[in-house]
Amino acid sequence: MSWAHEVPGGAAWSTPVRAGRLVTLTALGDDANVSVLLFGADRLDRLNVPDTMKAQMSARIRPPMVLMSDRGLALASVVSSTSDWHDCLTGFGHDAHLERFGPSSxxxxRNDWRRSARSGLISELTKHGLGEADLHGPVNFFSKVAIADDASASLAWQAGHTTAGDQVVLRTEQDVLLVLSTAPHPLSGAAYGPAGVQVEVGSAPWPAEDDASWLFRDESARALEMCRRVVA
Structure with a gap:
């Protein structure tokens, strides 16, 4: 059994997802951005981007990486993606990032009211008994940042990285709370008009012995094994 939900651009949404599910995110427009937070069902585990990057020797999120929690447990694995680069360095957008578009209320x-990712994520967190203190570094799926051509070697958002129809597929390794925002990337230089995303959830097959996430790195396999022990 599977189901799908469309999240408009500039909105926020959340849902619990059981373990052993495939979560497919599909960009509904060019230059989409989806800032994603992940929590374990007991809320003790939440996505830890620095540990995820350090353990898997990467400054970007790509298949077949494992998204790890504070305690080193696997929350979800990146099964596949039409892009090999998803930003995990620059965080989510704040209200100040929207000021250049003028006032909005x-x-x-009405429904075109411009809200930052931070505002939308907090609003969703409150629905689950969480709040501002539970914000953590997200993965900005569909977005890429790279070193800018300037003396400071600063980070710059890459326009044209995503086109409508691009997808990323996650496999949930334990029961999780998925919280997301489709507000613009904080470094985006594009005119305001964020793309929406479709979220589809379906059953995932049991990982085979040659599963790419299990074989990616010893640290990835350890996170998956520790998760399996906890949720067994």
Whole structure:
């Protein structure tokens, strides 16, 4: 059994997802950005981007990496992706990142009201008994940042990295709470008009002996094994 939900651009959404599911994110427009937070079902485990990067020797998220928690447990594995680069360095957008587009409010703009990723994520967290203190570094799926051509070697958002129809597929390794925002990437230089995303959830087959995430690195396999012990 599978189901799908469409999240408009500039919105936020959340849902619990059981272990052993495939979560497919599909970009519904060019230059989409989906800032994703992950929590274990007991809320003790949450996505730890620095440990995920350090353990797997990468400054980007790509298949077949494992998204790890504070305690080194696997939350989800990146099964496949049409892109081999998803940003995990620059965090989520704040209200200040939208100021260049001018003032916006629900009273004036109704459903076109511009909200930052931070605002939307906090709003979703409160629905699950969480709050601002539970914010953590996200993965910005579909976005790429690279070293800019300047003397400071600063990071720059890469336009044109994603086109409509691009996908990334995650396999949940334990029961998780998925919280996401489709607000613009904090470094985006594009005109305001964030793309939406479709979220589809379906059953995942049991990982085979040659599963890419299990074989990726010893650290990846250890995170998956530790998760299996906890949820067994």
């Amino acid at each position: 629900y009273a004036a703009d």
